[in-house]
Amino acid sequence: MSDLIQKYIDAGLRLTDARRAILQALQSSDDHPDALMLHERAKAIDPTIAQATVYRTMRLLEEVGLVEKHDFGKGRARYEEAEKDQHDHLINLATGEIIEFQDEALEALKVAIARKLGFDLRDHRLELYGVPIK
Amino acid sequence: MSDLIQKYIDAGLRLTDARRAILQALQSSDDHPDALMLHERAKAIDPTIAQATVYRTMRLLEEVGLVEKHDFGKGRARYEEAEKDQHDHLINLATGEIIEFQDEALEALKVAIARKLGFDLRDHRLELYGVPIK
DNA sequence: GCAAATATGAGAATGATTTTCATGTGCAGA
DNA sequence: TCTGCACATGAAAATCATTCTCATATTTGC
Numbered sequence: 001m002s003d004l005i006q007k008y009i010d011a012g013l014r015l016t017d018a019r020r021a022i023l024q025a026l027q028s029s030d031d032h033p034d035a036l037m038l039h040e041r042a043k044a045i046d047p048t049i050a051q052a053t054v055y056r057t058m059r060l061l062e063e064v065g066l067v068e069k070h071d072f073g074k075g076r077a078r079y080e081e082a083e084k085d086q087h088d089h090l091i092n093l094a095t096g097e098i099i100e101f102q103d104e105a106l107e108a109l110k111v112a113i114a115r116k117l118g119f120d121l122r123d124h125r126l127e128l129y130g131v132p133i134k
Numbered sequence: 135m136s137d138l139i140q141k142y143i144d145a146g147l148r149l150t151d152a153r154r155a156i157l158q159a160l161q162s163s164d165d166h167p168d169a170l171m172l173h174e175r176a177k178a179i180d181p182t183i184a185q186a187t188v189y190r191t192m193r194l195l196e197e198v199g200l201v202e203k204h205d206f207g208k209g210r211a212r213y214e215e216a217e218k219d220q221h222d223h224l225i226n227l228a229t230g231e232i233i234e235f236q237d238e239a240l241e242a243l244k245v246a247i248a249r250k251l252g253f254d255l256r257d258h259r260l261e262l263y264g265v266p267i268k
Numbered sequence: 269g270c271a272a273a274t275a276t277g278a279g280a281a282t283g284a285t286t287t288t289c290a291t292g293t294g295c296a297g298a
Numbered sequence: 299t300c301t302g303c304a305c306a307t308g309a310a311a312a313t314c315a316t317t318c319t320c321a322t323a324t325t326t327g328c
Contacts, residue, residue, distance in 0.1 A: 014325060016275060035316080050277045055316060071205060076315065090251055101251060106243055110262060113237055117224055119264030126260045128244060130253030148294060150306060169285080184308045189285060210284065 003027070004066065004081060011064045021045040022057045026067065026081060032089075032098050034076035072098070072127060090128040137161070138200065138215060145198045155179040156191045160201065160215060166232050168210035206232070206261060222260040 004027045009015060025041035026033070033041070039054045058079055061067040070078045072091060078098070086107055090099045106126070114121035138161045143149060159175035160167070167175070173188045192213055195201040204212045206225060212232075220241055224233045240260070248255035 014274065016324070018276070048277080050279095052278080052317075053276060056275085059317090071207070073205065090248060090253060092253070093256055099251060101247060103243070103247055106240075106247065109237070109240055109243065113235060113240065114224060114262050114264045115267070117233060117235060117264075118267055119224060119226070119262070120267050121262055121264045122227055123263040124261060125263075127258060128248050128253070128255055129257040129259075130248045130251075130255045133249070133252055133254050148305070150294070152307070182308080186286075186309080187307060190306080193286090 007066055008061075011066065013060070013064065017046055018042075018049050018053045019057050021049060022054060026061075026079065032070065032078040032080050034078050036076065038079065070125075088126040088128070090130060093129050093131050141200055142195075145200065147194070147198065151180055152176075152183050152187045153191055155183060156188060160195075160213065166204065166212040166214050168212050170210065172213065204259075222262070224262040224264060227263050227265050
């Protein structure tokens with residue numbers, strides 16, 4: 001365990017109590033928490049952590065590529081641990097639930113489309129919004 | 135001409151001076167303006183229009199399906215007239231330019247993926263971010 | 269253990285968007 | 299055409315997420 005903290009250390013970043021708690025909070029989340037949810041969860045580990053520190057830490061983690069930040073429509077941005085597997089999201093409009101999926105053909109198509117337009121694909125965002133069938 | 139105003143009337147909405155000016159401003163834009171750009175352009179037609187009215191009107195137009203709102207990463211949301219042709223966007227990271235594109239295979243794949251997951255696709259968002267090749 | 273570099277908490281500041289509220293206006297019907 | 303009233307407006311205050319400021323506290327290489 002503690003993969004994330006290890007990766008964090010390997011990235012050569014300074015490890016503090018606040019960051020350790022935030023990393024733990026993130027690692028033990030399987031949903032896609034927002035900054036305030038992470039703040040709550042981190043406070044359960046160390047109650048002195050400030051909201052600003054969560055935002056600062058998430059920005060740092062995003063910059064070094066350890067987490068991915070998603071702006072799903074309105075409201076707060078959601079975070080997730082960066083995984084090696086490339087996936088996109090489907091949002092269940094009935095419940096707000098976020099479902100991850102992966103599709104090889106889709107990934108290939110994105111790259112191909114960008115290339116056809118004369119671009120080198122650097123990033124992308126795909127979200128599907130749907131309601132359960134029947 | 136005046137397609138948009140006609141569609142607006144057909145939607146059974148109350149037509150006011152402010153809304154007429156905003157609709158004209160939107161119709162004569164071929165970029166993807168944000169609310170403040172639309173406010174500037176609408177003020178050129180009727181200088182008394184308030185920023186709040188632009189925001190209110192854009193929300194109304196979005197609700198009735200006459201415009202599409204896009205949140206590209208940070209900052210202000212961008213708007214465009216709703217078109218019949220389904221297209222996505224590629225953002226040139228070097229210049230910020232927004233390029234529209236359309237791909238049948240991609241559209242079909244989105245629907246197929248949602249269905250495979252047990253969902254009826256209601257909406258989706260795809261943005262590609264790239265840099266010009268060489 | 270020390271110093272320099274960097275992180276932190278608390279609250280103020282920012283920026284986009286929405287709301288409030290008192291007043292003004294479009295339009296269905298007489 | 300006139301009128302009432304439901305709805306729209308301008309201006310400024312309020313919200314919400316996020317970032318910044320700043321004085322103080324921690325981390326880590328030496």
